[in-house]
Amino acid sequence: MTRSLRFALGAAFLLVATPFFLAACDGGDIASDVDSLLIDARIARQSGDIEGAISLLETAMAQAPDNAPVRVELSSAYFDRGGIDLLDVDRVALFLTTFEENLRETPDVPVQRSGGTCQYADDPNAQPFNPDEYDGYVDLYANSDLINSVLGLLNGVDPTGIDLSIIPEELRVISLCQGIVDGQLIYDRDEALASMRALGLSDDEITTALAVNAVARFFEAYFFIAEDIPQQTSWYHVQGQSGDYIGVCADDQDALREQVEEAIEDLGESITSLDLRDQVIGGGTASQELVQHVLDAYEAIEDDLGPYCEGGA
Amino acid sequence: MRFRRLFLVLLLASPFAAADAQTFGTLQQDARPHVAGLQVRAMGGAVAAVPMAETAFFYNPAHLARLDLSKPRITFVGAGATVSNQIFAEYRFVRDELEPAIDEGLEEIRLEDYDRLVELYERALELGSSQTTATFTAYGPSVQMRISDNEVLGVGLFGTNSFRMQFTDAGVVVPRLDAFDQLDLRLPVTGSYGIPNSPLAVGVTASYTRRYLTAKGALLEELDADEEHLYVLKGNSISFDVGIHAEDVMPNLDLGAAFYQVVGGGFNYSYDSRIDLTGNDGPNDEAEIAALEERFNARESKPTYRIGAAYRIPIPPSAQAFVDGVTIATDYVSASTSEYDQPTGAHFRMGIRADIGRILSVQSGYSQGYPSFGASLNLPIVHLEYAYFGIEDGRTPGQLGRYNHHIQVRFGLF
Numbered sequence: 265m266t267r268s269l270r271f272a273l274g275a276a277f278l279l280v281a282t283p284f285f286l287a288a289c290d291g292g293d294i295a296s297d298v299d300s301l302l303i304d305a306r307i308a309r310q311s312g313d314i315e316g317a318i319s320l321l322e323t324a325m326a327q328a329p330d331n332a333p334v335r336v337e338l339s340s341a342y343f344d345r346g347g348i349d350l351l352d353v354d355r356v357a358l359f360l361t362t363f364e365e366n367l368r369e370t371p372d373v374p375v376q377r378s379g380g381t382c383q384y385a386d387d388p389n390a391q392p393f394n395p396d397e398y399d400g401y402v403d404l405y406a407n408s409d410l411i412n413s414v415l416g417l418l419n420g421v422d423p424t425g426i427d428l429s430i431i432p433e434e435l436r437v438i439s440l441c442q443g444i445v446d447g448q449l450i451y452d453r454d455e456a457l458a459s460m461r462a463l464g465l466s467d468d469e470i471t472t473a474l475a476v477n478a479v480a481r482f483f484e485a486y487f488f489i490a491e492d493i494p495q496q497t498s499w500y501h502v503q504g505q506s507g508d509y510i511g512v513c514a515d516d517q518d519a520l521r522e523q524v525e526e527a528i529e530d531l532g533e534s535i536t537s538l539d540l541r542d543q544v545i546g547g548g549t550a551s552q553e554l555v556q557h558v559l560d561a562y563e564a565i566e567d568d569l570g571p572y573c574e575g576g577a
Numbered sequence: 578m579r580f581r582r583l584f585l586v587l588l589l590a591s592p593f594a595a596a597d598a599q600t601f602g603t604l605q606q607d608a609r610p611h612v613a614g615l616q617v618r619a620m621g622g623a624v625a626a627v628p629m630a631e632t633a634f635f636y637n638p639a640h641l642a643r644l645d646l647s648k649p650r651i652t653f654v655g656a657g658a659t660v661s662n663q664i665f666a667e668y669r670f671v672r673d674e675l676e677p678a679i680d681e682g683l684e685e686i687r688l689e690d691y692d693r694l695v696e697l698y699e700r701a702l703e704l705g706s707s708q709t710t711a712t713f714t715a716y717g718p719s720v721q722m723r724i725s726d727n728e729v730l731g732v733g734l735f736g737t738n739s740f741r742m743q744f745t746d747a748g749v750v751v752p753r754l755d756a757f758d759q760l761d762l763r764l765p766v767t768g769s770y771g772i773p774n775s776p777l778a779v780g781v782t783a784s785y786t787r788r789y790l791t792a793k794g795a796l797l798e799e800l801d802a803d804e805e806h807l808y809v810l811k812g813n814s815i816s817f818d819v820g821i822h823a824e825d826v827m828p829n830l831d832l833g834a835a836f837y838q839v840v841g842g843g844f845n846y847s848y849d850s851r852i853d854l855t856g857n858d859g860p861n862d863e864a865e866i867a868a869l870e871e872r873f874n875a876r877e878s879k880p881t882y883r884i885g886a887a888y889r890i891p892i893p894p895s896a897q898a899f900v901d902g903v904t905i906a907t908d909y910v911s912a913s914t915s916e917y918d919q920p921t922g923a924h925f926r927m928g929i930r931a932d933i934g935r936i937l938s939v940q941s942g943y944s945q946g947y948p949s950f951g952a953s954l955n956l957p958i959v960h961l962e963y964a965y966f967g968i969e970d971g972r973t974p975g976q977l978g979r980y981n982h983h984i985q986v987r988f989g990l991f
Contacts, residue, residue, distance in 0.1 A: 304976070310977060351687070
């Protein structure tokens, strides 16, 4: 082999091998800093690798537990894995508030009568139903632990007690007596938005956080009502002159209001989250409809389950 | 709403054609205006030290001095198209599923056929896992000619229109449409000088670019079936690229380097016009226009570079009757091919090219972990070419790969 041929082969090998070698190295490139982990997780989700994305995000969380974008992305990825989405909220809200003309006449559970009577029991415009009769309820309820994890991500505190909440106070403490007036939500939207932006969240991330929080709060309230109310209740879809609403009978109606207070607050937070999301994305018809459906769900049950409000709010 | 119009308008906004996927994806910086070379694609992008007629304008101005220009090389007209693999599936989805659904009203479907809505969303996100891109290129008149033994001049007119579309998950399975289109009209003037008694040639390209771009980013549920517009921004730029090429620095070994936008290159975008997608007129959405201007004026235009080496493999005399030359090359390209900063290995390119009997050229390459290949039929008055190549839209090779077809034809005196 001549010297020039050896050189030629050497040069050719070097030119060919270098890109292969370096690309192969990149193929195994493991992101280590939080920003790269977040980017790789988003790319993994984009390509459909949910488990890979969650693994990357959990690694990022371990490194920076107070990183708001990571918490938002992880909460969204958890829901992605659980198959829970915003449409489920819409569908359950419609289930809870819609009077079905052709629904069966006999409820699955014995009708309980508050103080011996239930005002809806013999009402021809009242239709008994169970909150857990929703199609797909079992699959949804299987995710109740997941929902708690998501709420922990969006509203958690660190071990030293520092508040890591992503969802601002303005959304969390809305007064259902004074916060909803004539179907309109009263809270400081600008302040709430500013609080979330101050955490370093982009508008896209804020939109995601609000959607995830709305879903989580809604289902937390729904599961409590369907599973955890400590006394027997009977539920009715009622056709009223001013629209459908939900009637509830319990042995102790006042105790029931206290028992569901947190669930009603969760429902309120779900509404404000959807409302603020609507503002961030520009207030289109579909997102306004969604806000309205959840608001309808709240208003449908507030007579029997909502807090007593002085002045009749 | 004629939602398909959004797809088609973006795709066919002009008779010219679209961006090169490599620069098109670099959304974090203003895409360098250039026309992607088909043979460059086929070679995996390793061309800094491989002079070709098509690399002289947009890849390394110093290449111009290396061309065999015993007579002027003139292109009269030409056209090319680059499309990603799944563009046809995405078009069918828009035509057969998305547009009818938006026309019917997503709200109506939600109330009456919930499963259809879920299926629509999931299908959008499934297709959105990879970008859909299309680039159309129009070659106007161009000429490359020697004006002295060492001085060569080139000038041409080019148009490119690039389209990109994808669906992403905006959280809890809500699809978000991300569509983008960019039309560049470019007039480059390249001068190159072969330095006497040295292996070096240098070159510079001054370019004027007029750019039109538009984008639509919205949740699927927010697309307005009655009144949806595309707002077009306009910007101008003058930029200068420089290049150097060294021949036979060692036997058969050439080196090359090019630095892009060393001066200029920035765009200042402002609202120009709008495209009415629904035919229902209506007022401009000033907030959307302001957001578009802010988004694109925030993009940085920063210099990038490309350096490379090429080795011309000696051809045994017995093969010279069939093969005119075989060249292997490697480049390092500083620009990212995606929105993300990419690690070192993703910036390397490798390619090989063989010229067979003066009328056929075949190329192959390897870039970012993806193979490429192509062939060019080079007849005296027509060049017909095809390439197939992959590109990385993610951060590291293998994350979000996208394969593309590129075909073009040019007429001239070559």
